[in-house]
Amino acid sequence: MSEKKCIISWDRLHRDCRKLSQRINQMDRKWDGIIAITRGGMIPAAILARELGIRVVDSISVRTYSHQQIEEPVILNDVSATEDGENFLLIDDLVDTGVTAKFVRQRLPKAYFATVYAKPEGRPLVDTFIAEVPQDTWIYFPWDLHLDYVKPIAKEADE
């Protein structure tokens, strides 16, 4: 389990997904649809679909982690909108070791693969991403979190 944390708020996630949309829009390509890698890719894919005006949204369900422990990736539900991913955007929230990315790329070799965040090990496996996060840091997404009380920094401060 990573010790360092990178906390992503809804606001930041939305901003970074818009940045990703902007970059993809500038490619001036015609996309036949978006494929989200569930579950993490679903919210980024929804934001990209809205920004880019893409209405065909499919998913591939892959599980690689269980309680922050990496396992052998398994397809739980396959994509149906495309055979090889040609002219499709493939979206995930992040790439870490690259195990999921490598596995999904074998299934959809022609897709354009974009993630919002990337750690150094997985970075070479994506076509584009928005922000790099250190390898020893665990990214917490807004759907993993809730607002809570924090103690004041100074011991004497009122609580």
Ligand SMILES: O=P(O)(O)OC[C@H]1O[C@H](OP(=O)(O)OP(=O)(O)O)[C@H](O)[C@@H]1O
């Ligand atoms: O580069 P890797 O080391 O393979 O890690 C990246 C993958 O891990 C997380 O998914 P996870 O398997 O936890 O499933 P989830 O999306 O359903 O949360 C994340 O959403 C990526 O898909």
Ligand SMILES: Nc1nc2[nH]cnc2c(=O)[nH]1
């Ligand atoms: N939420 C989350 N899932 C992951 N799967 C692999 N690495 C990560 C990470 O840093 N955060």
Ligand SMILES: [Mg+2]
């Ligand atoms: Mg995932």
